[in-house]
Amino acid sequence: MDEGKAKIIDEIISKYASRTGRVLSVLEELQEKEGYLSKESLKYISTRLNVPLSDLYSVATFYSFFNLKRAGKNIITICMGTACYVKGAPKLLEELEKLLKVKEGETTPDGSFTIRSARCFGACSMAPVIRVNDRTYGFMSPERLPAFLKLYGWKQG
């Protein structure tokens, strides 16, 4: 654990006084800062909050919000909610996996893209929907995917 990271975590912890209620808040804030929860960070938080590592790991794996792996520069999330699913989301995922040559939940070796899936963005009227970072794109199709990826610096290889 390097000192800089420890300091970041100490700062986050110092904002929360509640002994029992702060675990989620601390994890959430750290993930927002770092993009993911590293093993070292969780171990450090465990000693600082005096919460067993097994507890933190349970929480971090329970909520799909938390990532335990470093994510890529661009996070592509495919909606697998009922409407999108019916409108062909699995085909989108299949195509995306083929184009980026990584599976769902993984990051490309150059660290530029991560593929994820989620349940319903609340944009069912535009199904199927994908999200790249903070932007949501509707009426997606496997044919349109390469053009979108190029917007984010992807090169066909």
Add this chain to the structure above:
Amino acid sequence: MISLRIDGRLIKAEEGERVLQIAIREGIDIPHLCYHEAFEEPYGSCRLCIVELKEGGSSRITTSCTLMAREGMEIKTDTPEVIKHRKLLLELYLAQAPLSNNIKKLAERYGIKGTRFHKTLNLEDPLGGKCILCGLCIRACREIIKASAIGYIGRGEATRINTPFLEENPDCIGCGSCANICPTEAISFEDRDKRRIMRSWSNTQVNLKICKLCGHPFTPEPLWLKVKEKSTYTPSEEIEEVCPNCRIKIVSKRLVKPYSL
């Protein structure tokens, strides 16, 4: 003291005692998996201990491990309704833990031979096909041993129990309480070459204490240290760090000596 009836028998109990606890004490058999007397609070996760409760003219089905005894309660442990639900539960357990002999035996007792549900068998999970996720091992490790070496991982049907990051966990003291308390015998460990290997817990290794007389390993070292730290009894130097077998020899010699003189 209050009195209640279980299967027609009038039984005296303390107010607030749990019905399952009373039944066990009175020798009334109610099947259960996630209840253990070592814990103050019941968990109510396995649902097998359901009974029918009649109180004030109405009746309902509820788990007896969580049910607090009250004056005038009437409990029936094996009505057709209760048995119907228990059978369904056992079918579900047969799907989740098809490799557990205890589950098979229990199912057999209720005349369940197969399951209509999809069997889950995750062979990557060391507890796969045996664990019912009742949580007894986690609670024993946390509440009694206070090691918190293991926990639930994930959610929904992907839930498993293991060490964080599926790695060896130095928090484990190798006491084996988890394996001992597991109702489906899902957890395993072995002692090999002065080390205890917790096979179910990502092969966490714990050093075994070596007997200073015979040189045989006899208990996990961290457990030995913990007991030593907690115990108010200080063994004499002669028997300290000595395995049970050698202790017997020493103590029996001590006992025999005065007569042989």
